[in-house]
Amino acid sequence: xxxxxxxxxxxxxxxxxxxxxxxxxxxxxxxxxxxxxxxxxxxxxxxxxxxxxxxxxxxxxxxxxxxxxxxxxxxxxxxxxxxxxxxxxxxxxxxxxxxxxxxxxxxxxxxxxxxxxxxxxxxxxxxxxxxxxxxxxxxxxxxxxxxxxxxxxxxxxxxxxxxxxxxxxxxxxxxxxxxxxxxxxxxxxxxxxxxxxxxxxxxxxxxxxxxxxxxxxxxxxxxxxxxxxxxxxxxxxxxxxxxxxxxxxxxxxxxxxxxxxxxxxxxxxxxxxxxxxxxxxxxxxxxxxxxxxxxxxxxxxxxxxxxxxxxxxxxxxxxxxxxxxxxx
Amino acid sequence: xxxxxxxxxxxxxxxxxxxxxxxxxxxxxxxxxxxxxxxxxxxxxxxxxxxxxxxxxxxxxxxxxxxxxxxxxxxxxxxxxxxxxxxxxxxxxxxxxxxxxxxxxxxxxxxxxxxxxxxxxxxxxxxxxxxxxxxxxxxxxxxxxxxxxxxxxxxxxxxxxxxxxxxxxxxxxxxxxxxxxxxxxxxxxxxxxxxxxxxxxxxxxxxxxxxxxxxxxxxxxxxxxxxxxxxxxxxxxxxxxxxxxxxxxxxxxxxxxxxxxxxxxxxxxxxxxxxxxxxxxxxxxxxxxxxxxxxxxxxxxxxxxxxxxxxxxxxxxxxxxxxxxxxxxxxxxxxxxxxxxxxxxxxxxxxxxxxxxxxxxxxxxxxxxxxxxxxxxxxxxxxxxxxxxxxxxxxxxxxxxxxxxxxxxxxxxxxxxxxxxxxxxxxxxxxxxxxxxxxxxxxxxxxxxxxxxxxxxxxxxxxxxxxxxxxxxxxxxxxxxxxxxxxxxxxxxxxxxxxxxxxxxxxxxxxxxxxxxxxxxxxxxxxxxxxxxxxxxxxxxxxxxxxxxxxxxxxxxxxxxxxxxxxxxxxxxxxxxxxxxxxxxxxxxxxxxxxxxxxxxxxxxxxxxxxxxxxxxxxxxxxx
Numbered sequence: 001x002x003x004x005x006x007x008x009x010x011x012x013x014x015x016x017x018x019x020x021x022x023x024x025x026x027x028x029x030x031x032x033x034x035x036x037x038x039x040x041x042x043x044x045x046x047x048x049x050x051x052x053x054x055x056x057x058x059x060x061x062x063x064x065x066x067x068x069x070x071x072x073x074x075x076x077x078x079x080x081x082x083x084x085x086x087x088x089x090x091x092x093x094x095x096x097x098x099x100x101x102x103x104x105x106x107x108x109x110x111x112x113x114x115x116x117x118x119x120x121x122x123x124x125x126x127x128x129x130x131x132x133x134x135x136x137x138x139x140x141x142x143x144x145x146x147x148x149x150x151x152x153x154x155x156x157x158x159x160x161x162x163x164x165x166x167x168x169x170x171x172x173x174x175x176x177x178x179x180x181x182x183x184x185x186x187x188x189x190x191x192x193x194x195x196x197x198x199x200x201x202x203x204x205x206x207x208x209x210x211x212x213x214x215x216x217x218x219x220x221x222x223x224x225x226x227x228x229x230x231x232x233x234x235x236x237x238x239x240x241x242x243x244x245x246x247x248x249x250x251x252x253x254x255x256x257x258x259x260x261x262x263x264x265x266x267x268x269x270x271x272x273x274x275x276x277x278x279x280x281x282x283x284x285x286x287x288x289x290x291x292x293x294x295x296x297x298x299x300x301x302x303x304x305x306x307x308x309x310x311x312x313x314x315x316x317x318x319x320x321x322x323x324x325x326x327x328x
Numbered sequence: 329x330x331x332x333x334x335x336x337x338x339x340x341x342x343x344x345x346x347x348x349x350x351x352x353x354x355x356x357x358x359x360x361x362x363x364x365x366x367x368x369x370x371x372x373x374x375x376x377x378x379x380x381x382x383x384x385x386x387x388x389x390x391x392x393x394x395x396x397x398x399x400x401x402x403x404x405x406x407x408x409x410x411x412x413x414x415x416x417x418x419x420x421x422x423x424x425x426x427x428x429x430x431x432x433x434x435x436x437x438x439x440x441x442x443x444x445x446x447x448x449x450x451x452x453x454x455x456x457x458x459x460x461x462x463x464x465x466x467x468x469x470x471x472x473x474x475x476x477x478x479x480x481x482x483x484x485x486x487x488x489x490x491x492x493x494x495x496x497x498x499x500x501x502x503x504x505x506x507x508x509x510x511x512x513x514x515x516x517x518x519x520x521x522x523x524x525x526x527x528x529x530x531x532x533x534x535x536x537x538x539x540x541x542x543x544x545x546x547x548x549x550x551x552x553x554x555x556x557x558x559x560x561x562x563x564x565x566x567x568x569x570x571x572x573x574x575x576x577x578x579x580x581x582x583x584x585x586x587x588x589x590x591x592x593x594x595x596x597x598x599x600x601x602x603x604x605x606x607x608x609x610x611x612x613x614x615x616x617x618x619x620x621x622x623x624x625x626x627x628x629x630x631x632x633x634x635x636x637x638x639x640x641x642x643x644x645x646x647x648x649x650x651x652x653x654x655x656x657x658x659x660x661x662x663x664x665x666x667x668x669x670x671x672x673x674x675x676x677x678x679x680x681x682x683x684x685x686x687x688x689x690x691x692x693x694x695x696x697x698x699x700x701x702x703x704x705x706x707x708x709x710x711x712x713x714x715x716x717x718x719x720x721x722x723x724x725x726x727x728x729x730x731x732x733x734x735x736x737x738x739x740x741x742x743x744x745x746x747x748x749x750x751x752x753x754x755x756x757x758x759x760x761x762x763x764x765x766x767x768x769x770x771x772x773x774x775x776x777x778x779x780x781x782x783x784x785x786x787x788x789x790x791x792x793x794x795x796x797x798x799x800x801x802x803x804x805x806x807x808x809x810x811x812x813x814x815x816x817x818x819x820x821x822x823x824x825x826x827x828x829x830x831x832x833x834x835x836x837x838x839x840x841x842x843x844x845x846x847x848x849x850x851x852x853x854x855x856x857x858x859x860x861x862x863x864x865x866x867x868x869x870x871x872x873x874x875x876x877x878x879x880x881x882x883x884x885x886x887x888x889x890x891x892x893x894x895x896x897x898x899x900x901x902x903x904x905x906x907x908x909x910x911x912x913x914x915x916x917x918x919x920x921x922x923x924x925x926x927x928x929x930x931x932x933x934x935x936x937x938x939x940x941x942x943x944x945x946x947x948x949x950x951x952x
Contacts, residue, residue: 185673190896260907261868263899266676287676 068168069187070099072161073175076131076154078113079299084175085120086298086320093320094182099167101125103160116324129160137242147247155249156239158220162232174221176293178317183269183289191226193263194254195219195270218251218262221270221292276309293317329362329491330355330932333457335450335499337367338377338408338416342649343836344496344521350600351928353412354921358929361415366460368453369404369418378418380406391467399463401456411600419456427455435505437560447557454502454561461493461503462512490515490939492932497521498558501565508568515935518569519595522833524562526582528553530654530831536880537831538578538853541585563587570938573931575834576855582833593931596859597834598924599843599916611820611845611913612906618813618821619643625811626682628705629698629797632751632758635790636680642898643822645684647815648829648837650800652776656828656851656877657687659890661777663828664794665784666891667898671793679898682795684822686815689800690771694809697757698767702810704757708750715743763788766798767810775800819844823905824897828875828890829854838872845913847871849893852878863918871912873897 071091075081081104088100104117106128117126134156135141144152161172171186173179186193197217225231238244238253246252254262268283273293275283291313296306298317306314332355336345348365355363368374384392384405395401402420407413426448432438440447492515495504504516525546530537550559566572566587574583574591584590623638648655664683671679719738726733739747765781765788777798781787788795805812819825825841825848832854839856841848850857850872857874860867867874873893877886900908917923 185670188670188673188892188895190892190899193899260904263896264901266674266678268676 068166069170070101070125070164070167071096071171071173072101072103072164073173074103074129074157074160075175076105076108076157078109079297080175081109081113081117082299082321082324083297085116085324086317087173087175087177087179088120088124089320090179094179096182096184098184098187099125101127101164101170103127103129105129105131105157107131127164129157131157134159134239136239136246137244139242140244140246143245143247149247152249155251156246156253158250159232159235159239159253162225162227162235163229164227165229165232168226169224170227171224172220172222173290174292176297177221177270178291178293178313178320179289180291180316181289186224186265186269189224189265190263191224192254192258192261193265194223195221195267196264218255219270220251220254221294222265222290223254224265273310273313274307276313277307329364329489330359331364331366331461331491331493332496333366333493333500333503334496335368335453336496337365338374338418339367339370340377343834346836347521347597348496349410351598351921351925352408352410352414353600354925356412356414358925363414365408365414365416366457367416367418369402369420374404374418377409378404378406378416379409379413380404391464394467395460395463398466399459401460401463403460417460419453419460421449421452421456427451430455431502434509435564437557437564440557444557450499450558450561451502453500454506457500457503458506458510461507461514462510465512465514490936492517492935494519494932495565495569498524498562498565502561505561505564505568513939515571515932515939516569517571517573517931517935518565519573519575520562520566520579520583520587521575522579523582523586524555524558525550525586526579526831526833527654528555531651538581538878539880541581544585546586546588570935571931573928577858578853578855579833592934593927595927595931596855596924597836597839598919598921599839600921611909614817614820615845615909618817621813622818622821624705624709628702628810630763631701631704632754633763633790636793637678640678641680641682642824643682643684644824644826644894644897645686645818645822646826647686647819648827650687650689654829654831655687656830657685657777658780659828659886660685660826661780661784662887663826663890663894664786664796666887667894668784668786668792668794670891670895671898672791677899680793680795681894681898682797685777685796685798686803686818687777687800688802689775689777691768691800692771693769694767695764695769697761697764698810701757701763704750704753707753711746711750715739718743763795765796766800768800770800816840816844819846822846824848824894826890826894827851827854828877830877832856839919842870842872842912842919843916845871845909845916847873847897847908847912849873849875849890849897851875860918864915869911870915871908
């Protein structure tokens, strides 16, 4: 009798998993892994600390952090810093064993955000940086104004990730992304590996095509690199070059620097938020590893052009940030 | 006048032979008829590469007669059958006179056992060369009347310029010491391609060889390894040559610490561009052609079990002598294991890597599974080729009648049955085992490579993205039923060569790969990498990836670094690879003898200057 009950439980659990993934497919319910691990605050702590303690494993001997490798993101506004924290929580939630680094610009964020960052968790590395050091030449700024992409002038701050020389390998992820499955395997990849922009129609099947030469277009939403002082200096040299115009922001600098010598990552490591509208034939939800909110930022008010299938991702982001918004 | 002497002249033993062959045409272009090579006469074995001249010019005939009557030496004169056909003297060694007593009397080198045939041959050869050369000088100066009408008479004409004897490797090194001690008027150049002691110490598995180098007690190590006489001959040659040269900064260190003399000139090895580059820019076309043949091999080897896409398959290879630690085979295998795990962790990368290991080991012939798999594939290919013709006719006929046939109408039932029979044959073949990791039956059942592969669990299992084909023999297209490719064509067909050697004085294999336009991974302990780093600003851009094995590091780190480099090569896709191949091929000209011969000329000139007959003023100081 007892074994029967246990097997019933197992069957139910399996069913739940199954239903969970099903729901995600058609209804947009969050991932089963999240259902099993509630995000509610723990007891006796401030909500924020409770949240962190609950899903933020403590590094110890049985759970060592790989000493010299880190995930890093960069934020230079209140909204993006919230996104950065959501990203960091999603990394921990998916069980990464690497260090987490947030680079932030102290001048451009409010004191309350700074407090949240500082109190987030002692093991989160906070690295302040000065965005004015990453200002492109006036010529580039003018050109970006002219082609109506003025916000791109901030994209050059990403180059700061190359200065983290106390890590031997770093994976940079845009702070408007969420990791939905463990991606620690990317640390196996060589320097310099990066996601790419495809020239294809938005909903064409995206496998790594041998003959596809659209690799010329770097998408710096996620990249794997081996930081070095020399590399950093060289990249900053490109940025400071007064004769160059970087219409494509930091991506163009990276492309200019690495030429054809970089490895393309499969698209599952940077899936645009609207890709789910293409249906499961193009992106099997189970294959998605990182979601990129490249438009329709999760902190901006919902607009009508969000596809219903994207709701689950926004809800997931809300769950991660629910407690972060409450100032302790 | 330049005499070039080595045990490997017209005698294919190892790397020095390839070096001499590849630079022959450049040397002849520089010295003309004044370039003469000297090698050992090995009876019938020598006939393979040697064309004895039946009617040598009168001066040479007179010289040969002089040699035999006065010195009691027999020599064969003719041309060496390599490009530019340089003149060659092959010296017979007297089987009854092994010079060991003379060696002890003259140079106090002794203790050479009867069993040590290598050293005894070297002593014989060294003495024979020295006596040959001394006779040559006697003959030239002893009232010989030259015949200016014949060009080869040059050999005995040019007394104005000092002749130079360029000796390679220790086997002929004794000649240097002897000629110097007999005070003969000749410029002596000794080139060491690798030191005896270095090779022995590294083969012992000293992974920090280069760190330990300055601390090595050379006499004790040579003594304890039973190579004391060889070591004495080599060190004597290095000390007594007017000019000591070596091939790279790596061997220069060995010279400094093991032979106790820093080389005067570095003479990096090159390759003859004509053998490697049929036409520039052809690398990609040739690659595509030979890759198809590798695909054909894989289809045969994986008969009935081909689960991976050949368009997403990368061919990596190792080739070289079976020196498990020296050549870094152990690191390569571990890196394959690492790569297998990495690719398994990222199935979305969609990559399969087939690694070929080409290294000769004792075998008992092809194994059955290999042959039957390839046989089935060949049969299938034949059937398909036949079908192609009949289907073409049928299609033409049908369309001529105004009907475009549907797919199924193109095959008759009988043909379909024939194909089904092939499927069954394949299934039958595949049912009893995985595609074999090794193509031969190994004589040694504890073969280190196989044992290592077993330990790593690499077994060509369908779930493993890294596959291994261990071919324990050199490639020989005429006698190879499964991989009928010339070695260089095989290299062209592959995507990356892996040579993570621990001890590699120069490293011809990555050099050859580069000339074929194939990217390679080599180590910074190899002379090749050292030379290249000096010649091009960024080796990675010209398809040479350098693994750090010089600095002491944990083994795991070396393995993961190599794995990462392999992954980097594997992740490139076709346009990137084509681009890199082009750059690799273009950069290969830095290895052309045309650009490297100047260093050798420099060494010869220096020897001539240093060996000039002493002027009365400095006669007191002496040469030695």
